[in-house]
Amino acid sequence: MNAEQNGRLTRISPGTPCGQLLRQYWQPAALVDEFNPAFDARMAQRPVKAVRLLGQDLVLFKDAINGWGLLDRDCAHRGADLSFGRLESADQGGGLRCPFHGWKFASDGRCLQTPAESAGSKLCDRIRQRSYPVVEKSGVLFAWLGDEGVTPPPIPGFDCFKAPASHSFAFKGLWNANWLQAFEVGIDPAHPSYLHRFLHDVALDDVGTNAAGKQFRSAAAGTANGEINGEEWPMTRIMREFAQPDISFVDKPWGMQLAALRHMTAELTHVRVTQAIFPATFVIPLSDTMTITQMHVPVDDTHTYWYSFFTSFAGPQRQSVSTPPGPHAL
Ligand code: FES
Incomplete structure (x- = not known):
């Protein structure tokens, strides 16, 4: 991407091409x-x-x-x-x-x-x-900051918006980066192996004071898909121990679907799928029962608010142990 293209994608004030596009959402x-x-x-x-x-x-x-x-x-x-x-x-x-x-x-x-x-x-x-x-x-x-007199589109039907209030949790963070930088780093499947590395594992059923980042430490392999030496592994351990994923992507009607394959054993490959939803949202799994949906809204040309939603497919979330992962996707 050259400087002119970068400017067209990241300048978002009223009247700019990208600003006009983002105001449709x-x-x-x-x-x-x-x-x-x-x-x-x-x-x-x-x-x-x-x-x-x-x-x-x-x-x-x-x-x-x-x-x-x-x-x-x-x-x-x-x-x-x-x-x-x-x-x-x-x-x-x-x-x-x-x-x-x-x-x-x-x-x-x-x-x-x-x-x-x-x-x-x-x-x-x-x-x-x-x-x-x-x-x-x-x-x-x-x-909705679209043109005056125009009817806004419906709110998209993402899981995080359809889940009961007890099963979702929203938070936000300010990034000193433009919206495209924020979005792009989030869909990168390789960085969790390093940036979000937990060096010490905790018991999967530990929901007490030692359970910081519990959302990322829930079982993600060794459950429905078979066992790893009789163990269940959380996402964080898979990311840490298999740090060279095979990454591929395909275009989809909603944007792009990325797959990161981590070959764990001769029989077992961990597949982590990221749904990138045009223009600035993506959804990724945190465990076998939890996703995070991340939306990136420009404050201005060089600052972005990152809004994220944990969504539980299993049961109510324990907000008291919710620890946002910091200003990056896991
Ligand atoms: S500036 Fe005069 S009423 Fe607001």
Whole structure:
């Protein structure tokens, strides 16, 4: 890839080719837990957050009447920062009031009040703050930044979105990298053998204090597929002891499917499949009962939020022992 091609793929502000493409997809904007007073006491009083997404400065808030709202952060009047706005209660009619001259906006961008105008002014009727659809899914607030007036596509039917709340767990991390670098390193099947290496194995049934990274230490071979000297091995041990995978890929309607083969014995080959889903999502197995779905959303041209969902196909997850693997895929 030359520098010009790299620029076309990684510049994502409004009006850029890649920015236009990524705006056709729902993008993760925040964790619901970022609004949870148990984690941020300010949210009990004022559930408002400044958000930067795809090179745009936005304000995300929970309106007392209409639920989640996402607006351009610069006020339609004179550009004051609405993330410093006053969130009004249901008794006050809801809405977010600009701190500068008091214009008030509903979560759908309607202007509700322009209090400094003379009585009978119809100015409010002609004002609209750009708003964006927001959907809550599996602990994450998704935003759609496509063109105004266009109906967004449905949220994709990934397993992590269909699983019961008890069987999925979402978290996020900030990367000092563009979205393509983040996505590309995640689908690379060789790096887990080194970057995510656990040097000391723990018992497969250990869910106590020594079970950091339990999701990656559950059985992944020696169960349904036969035994390895009578043992069951976790993914981490397979990655560690078989560090030269045979890697191949095929194009798929949703993107690309990668296979990493690790030949363990004459009879047994561990097959690890990564589903890369256009444009910036992939799904990989962590064990024989757990997957991780990773989505990469540009903050701007050089920073990316990595959102990940653990999905259990066996039973409820023990969130108290969930230890995210750090800013890389396992
Ligand atoms: S800048 Fe927002 S009301 Fe004036």
